[in-house]
Amino acid sequence: MAAKFQVGGHVSASGGLYRALERAQERELEAVQLFVSAPQTWRATKHTDADVEKFREMHAESGLGEVWIHNIYLANLATETDEQLEKSLGSVINAMQVAERIGAQGVVLHTGSHKGQGMEAVLEQVVGAIHTIFEQAPGDAVLALETMAGQGGAIGTYFEELGAIIGEVKSPRLKTCLDTAHTFAAGYAIHTPEGLDDAMAEFDRHIGLDLLAVIHANDSKIALGGFRDRHENIGDGHIGTSGFEAMAAHPAFQDKAWLLEVPGIASEEHPKGDGPDPENASRLKAIRDRVTVKKPSKKKAASR
Numbered sequence: 307m308a309a310k311f312q313v314g315g316h317v318s319a320s321g322g323l324y325r326a327l328e329r330a331q332e333r334e335l336e337a338v339q340l341f342v343s344a345p346q347t348w349r350a351t352k353h354t355d356a357d358v359e360k361f362r363e364m365h366a367e368s369g370l371g372e373v374w375i376h377n378i379y380l381a382n383l384a385t386e387t388d389e390q391l392e393k394s395l396g397s398v399i400n401a402m403q404v405a406e407r408i409g410a411q412g413v414v415l416h417t418g419s420h421k422g423q424g425m426e427a428v429l430e431q432v433v434g435a436i437h438t439i440f441e442q443a444p445g446d447a448v449l450a451l452e453t454m455a456g457q458g459g460a461i462g463t464y465f466e467e468l469g470a471i472i473g474e475v476k477s478p479r480l481k482t483c484l485d486t487a488h489t490f491a492a493g494y495a496i497h498t499p500e501g502l503d504d505a506m507a508e509f510d511r512h513i514g515l516d517l518l519a520v521i522h523a524n525d526s527k528i529a530l531g532g533f534r535d536r537h538e539n540i541g542d543g544h545i546g547t548s549g550f551e552a553m554a555a556h557p558a559f560q561d562k563a564w565l566l567e568v569p570g571i572a573s574e575e576h577p578k579g580d581g582p583d584p585e586n587a588s589r590l591k592a593i594r595d596r597v598t599v600k601k602p603s604k605k606k607a608a609s610r
């Protein structure tokens with residue numbers, strides 16, 4: 307019997323990598339995602355061997371589970387300019403090398419944008435870029451391409467786009483991150499048990515369920531098929547508590563980290579919220595703990 311999932315979240319690493327572990331514990335999280343470089347700038351933050359050692363020691367003592375790095379947002383492996391491609395590659399290689407040093411599972415990446423040209427126009431460049439990343443950052447760290455909501459021709463709006471890249475790269479280190487808010491906004495009805503079964507059968511057909519490495523667990527302010535990216539607190543959006551119950555019961559979602567990237571519940575101290583907060587973590591843990599995991603189904607996807 308596989309273990310149920312870990313409830314984690316994205317936390318700040320400002321003040322040192324190990325601070326992310328402290329913040330995760332304060333927020334009652336069981337797994338961690340962090341930036342190892344400021345997400346809106348190209349310049350990579352330097353991490354000394356002492357920083358790395360401190361992180362590893364504290365992680366070992368903390369009882370925390372998986373550690374994931376989110377790549378900076380500026381990267382676009384499908385960019386049209388050599389300069390931007392060079393910088394994008396540098397950012398992912400750096401994150402992958404830090405992942406290896408701190409013992410993280412891997413790096414979650416927004417692959418980039420084909421800007422409406424379609425995948426065929428950019429596939430060769432993206433595949434070449436990922437080969438370069440694995441050459442320059444050897445080791446075990448996984449690169450997890452994230453599913454996207456569909457703004458601005460984002461690669462990963464449809465499972466077949468990620469499937470096309472993975473099918474060409476053919477590396478055991480290339481996997482995926484499913485963001486529940488993004489995938490829902492992209493039109494996959496993962497908020498009902500039937501819709502979820504169909505979506506995951508389609509995921510299996512294009513990508514393979516074994517290549518689902520990590521979950522971004524976010525409710526959505528945007529309705530099904532709205533193609534925009536606005537996260538909401540667990541249970542307060544269009545996915546809703548029953549939607550997360552369906553996912554918590556689905557065999558494909560077990561045994562991995564579910565990472566919250568939610569705004570947080572507004573309070574007097576934090577009028578705009580301070581997510582991922584203990585309240586969101588406790589909502590997700592309660593869902594996990596009351597739901598019974600279903601047996602894997604043999605149902606085939608309806609073709610689309």
Ligand SMILES: [Zn+2]
Binds near residue numbers: 376414416452
């Ligand atoms: Zn992301």
Ligand SMILES: [Zn+2]
Binds near residue numbers: 536
């Ligand atoms: Zn998002």
